[in-house]
Amino acid sequence: MPELTAQPLTTEAFQAFGEVIDTRTARQVPINYGLTTRFHDLATVDVVGDGARVLINVFRSTPITLPHAVAVLERHPLGSQAFIPMGTARFLVLVARGETCPDPASLRLFVSDGLQGVNYARNTWHHFQMVLGAPADFLVIDRGGPGDNLEEADVSDLDLTIPARAGEIS
Amino acid sequence: MPELTAQPLTTEAFQAFGEVIDTRTARQVPINYGLTTRFHDLATVDVVGDGARVLINVFRSTPITLPHAVAVLERHPLGSQAFIPMGTARFLVLVARGETCPDPASLRLFVSDGLQGVNYARNTWHHFQMVLGAPADFLVIDRGGPGDNLEEADVSDLDLTIPARAGEIS
Numbered sequence: 149m150p151e152l153t154a155q156p157l158t159t160e161a162f163q164a165f166g167e168v169i170d171t172r173t174a175r176q177v178p179i180n181y182g183l184t185t186r187f188h189d190l191a192t193v194d195v196v197g198d199g200a201r202v203l204i205n206v207f208r209s210t211p212i213t214l215p216h217a218v219a220v221l222e223r224h225p226l227g228s229q230a231f232i233p234m235g236t237a238r239f240l241v242l243v244a245r246g247e248t249c250p251d252p253a254s255l256r257l258f259v260s261d262g263l264q265g266v267n268y269a270r271n272t273w274h275h276f277q278m279v280l281g282a283p284a285d286f287l288v289i290d291r292g293g294p295g296d297n298l299e300e301a302d303v304s305d306l307d308l309t310i311p312a313r314a315g316e317i318s
Numbered sequence: 319m320p321e322l323t324a325q326p327l328t329t330e331a332f333q334a335f336g337e338v339i340d341t342r343t344a345r346q347v348p349i350n351y352g353l354t355t356r357f358h359d360l361a362t363v364d365v366v367g368d369g370a371r372v373l374i375n376v377f378r379s380t381p382i383t384l385p386h387a388v389a390v391l392e393r394h395p396l397g398s399q400a401f402i403p404m405g406t407a408r409f410l411v412l413v414a415r416g417e418t419c420p421d422p423a424s425l426r427l428f429v430s431d432g433l434q435g436v437n438y439a440r441n442t443w444h445h446f447q448m449v450l451g452a453p454a455d456f457l458v459i460d461r462g463g464p465g466d467n468l469e470e471a472d473v474s475d476l477d478l479t480i481p482a483r484a485g486e487i488s
């Protein structure tokens with residue numbers, strides 16, 4: 149397996165994995181007598197299972213160091229998980245398809261431009277949040293309630309490396 | 319009715335109206351092999367009615383000018399509505415209790431310190447988002463789906479004014 153090649157995050161390229169969250173392309177509705185613009189319904193919140201509820205959280209992420217050896221991917225069988233940058237930090241998004249484990253041929257590495265967020269569709273394999281250079285906060289909307297909502301897959305045998313300059317494309 | 323007097327936003331003082339959202343007092347969970355802190359479950363998302371779903375939105379608010387004459391309060395009978403600052407803008411929070419219309423004796427005016435967000439409990443009367451000085455973005459988690467989720471009450475006869483220096487307390 150060669151080094152992963154990063155590509156810009158676009159709605160089309162990310163479609164098999166979830167949604168790109170971006171006010172710049174969202175439906176805009178003027179409200180509050182014109183004083184507020186509502187960027188409406190930016191992502192599909194999808195939570196399932198008895199007692200499911202929607203959680204609002206903040207994730208504060210420490211930067212990873214590149215090159216980065218990918219050891220584990222994770223997925224959430226009971227809910228989508230949305231990450232919305234609270235600042236303008238660029239971040240990496242590594243995703244894969246796969247029913248029981250990540251399919252190596254489906255792996256894709258994306259770079260957010262710092263204004264884009266992502267919503268991982270339920271059951272989509274993904275790497276944990278990877279920020280570069282400085283700590284960054286994200287608003288995270290995901291699923292709470294009973295049930296096991298975390299699966300992890302050891303992918304260290306694929307020998308995947310995120311290269312040193314992966315964050316530089318845009 | 320005299321001028322409204324602003325007070326700092328605290329969990330205790332706001333309890334009758336909803337929740338204060340604040341990472342500084344939230345439960346912190348280390349995840350992602352110690353690289354991320356999860357500030358967990360910051361507010362209660364409460365949506366009801368057939369076909370209810372949770373929406374993720376961004377509100378971009380233009381500042382109001384103080385003093386501000388309060389004309390209308392609103393409430394959402396089918397869902398809570400959370401506002402989380404994406405920056406550090408201070409904002410005003412005007413709320414009231416009341417079954418069919420706002421009870422003047424219950425009116426309270428709060429000031430967020432810019433890191434605090436609020437989650438208006440379902441059916442809580444509130445003024446639309448009031449930012450001061452500069453435009454500001456908020457992540458808003460509320461309710462979508464069929465049904466009428468907006469009630470407005472004309473309160474202009476109460477002759478309420480938010481005074482010029484309401485935003486200066488902390």
